[in-house]
Amino acid sequence: MKRQGGFTLIELVVVIVILGILAVTAAPRFLNLQGDARNASLQGLKGAINGGAGIVYGKAAIAGKEGSSSAVDIGSGSDAVKTIFGYPTATSAGIVATLSNFSDDWVIVSGTGTSNDAGETVQLTFKQYANGVPANSNCFVEYTAATAAAAAKVTVADNACK
Structure with missing residues (x-):
């Protein structure tokens, strides 16, 4: 009689458990979760900037200074x-x-952050990038001051930090 060879159920379960442990520990190394987290943080900063700018515009409108072409407090x-x-x-x-x-x-990484002119642009990013944003990462929020023709604009690249 010929004896059949094969794996027992316990051997198969042990192999599956080992593969599961390897997958859990190795998967984050292959996925760019940090880039996604940084992008989400930049989107949060964009929202905070938009909210702050909207509140300030409302206060300026109440004070009758929303049309001023020179910098006013x-x-x-x-405050x-x-x-x-x-x-x-x-x-x-x-x-x-x-x-x-x-x-x-956060830090200002591009733009002087001192010019009160209309249409000036400043880029804000993570404090860890104080000495420069990593090349080709677009890992910043860009704020452009209002002009006579356009309201202030806040942008984040779709592929920021990735």
Whole structure:
């Protein structure tokens, strides 16, 4: 009589468990979860900037300063925000002043952050990239101050940080 060779049920279960453990530990290395997380954080910053700019524009409109072509302060003291055409300027005293605890996690990486001119652009990114955004990553939020013809604009590249 010929004896049949094969695997027992226990041997198959052990192999499946080992493969499962390997898949759980190795999968994150192959997936770009960090890029997705950074992109989501940038989208959150974009939302915070849009919200802050909208609130400041509302305050400027109430004060009758939404049409001012030169930089004016909305608010007073440490709560003052520099605006142009009612929206925050692309500066530390403008858009950055609308964000709580900005310097804890974020930095200005492009643009001087000091020009109060209409249409100026500033790029904001993670604090860890203070010395420059990684090449070809587009890992930043870009804020463009308002002009006479257009409201302030906030953009994040679709493939940011990936």
